[in-house]
Amino acid sequence: MAVWTPGWSEKPPEAGDGLVLARGQTVIRAADGWIHDATSPEAPLAGEEPVFLGHLDGRRIFVALAGKTGEDRTCGLREALFSVDEAQASLLSTASQVLQWQRDHRFCGRCGNPTRMHDRERAKWCDHCHIPFYPRLAPCVIVLIRDGDRLFLARSSRHTHGFYSLIAGFIEPGESAEEAVQREVMEETGLKVTNIRYQASQPWPFPHQLMLGYFADYDGGDLQLQADELATADWFAPDQLPPVPPGYTIAGRLIERALAEGRSRS
Known part of the structure; x- marks a missing residue:
């Protein structure tokens, strides 16, 4: 390997x-x-x-x-x-x-002068302002919602790969990751969730996200999809899943982990 x-x-x-x-x-x-x-x-x-x-x-x-x-x-x-x-x-x-x-970051965002590579770390350096510019990371949440053994999966209205995946979104300023999970789920699906618990993370280059993966439990609400985000969504039994992302993606890993937990309980 x-x-x-x-x-x-x-x-x-x-x-x-x-x-x-x-x-x-x-x-x-x-x-x-x-x-x-x-x-x-x-x-x-x-x-x-x-x-x-x-x-x-x-x-x-x-x-x-x-x-x-x-x-x-x-x-x-x-x-x-x-x-x-x-x-x-x-x-x-x-x-x-x-x-x-x-x-x-070829130019300093403060003074506009050209930057150069830092001498000792991965950063761009402005000799005029004496400030570094590190590679940007945007923290995001991605969540697998469960209702008993059923998994909530959705297909994006923007991607053409055809996978059913998970609800995801950027964390807003002043917001915790768990608050972002609740807000994104409500905005995109109209559902409420509880028992939010962290599982894993993964960098994702579209363009520079750090994905924080969670499980959450369904806590009520009627399905109302945000059309510009989701084309379709539904609850799926473990033995009737649609095409899902591959296992090396965090979405795939979360789905596999949920399925493994379900098998261990049965």
Whole structure:
């Protein structure tokens, strides 16, 4: 099983190092996957210096903005994540978020002067204001609602992958994660929940979320879907589930955990 370890380094790419090439929410295929030779003259760079990400099975991996490539070599990030193992998915997720941060913070948000890479950590530094700009993380909640053995699953009105997934949303300023769970569920479904309990977390690169996963119990209310968020939703028995996200996603992990708990009780 591959092992991915994020990290920081100021040392530039050398022979044998790997490189992820991305552009927006797409990644560029290599000859045998997603890792290019970091020092190959054939790697289609856009002129910006690669940024170190970490180690995959001991190999140093960088990310850089991709230059021009044929359409047959590009792949949507979400599709790529669904086609690889957990370690490579974490690598691609990290690559997308670091590249987005690098391009969003080329200039200081306070004075407008160009920033540079920090000497000792992953941050952009403004020499004029003496402030660092770290990669952005947006905390979100995602919740599996249960009513006995039944699971509440919903299909997004914005995505075309067809999975039935969980209710999720961003945490607002001044709000706890548990309060965000209650608010998001009420806004999107009209349902009330109780017994909210934390389960797990996962970074998610669309574009830079940190997903906090919860279980919650149904506590009343009639189903009223927020149409711009959800196309359809329903309660499902464990043996009658619709297509759900893969197990390496936090939604998939929460569903699998709920199903395992149900089997252990029966």
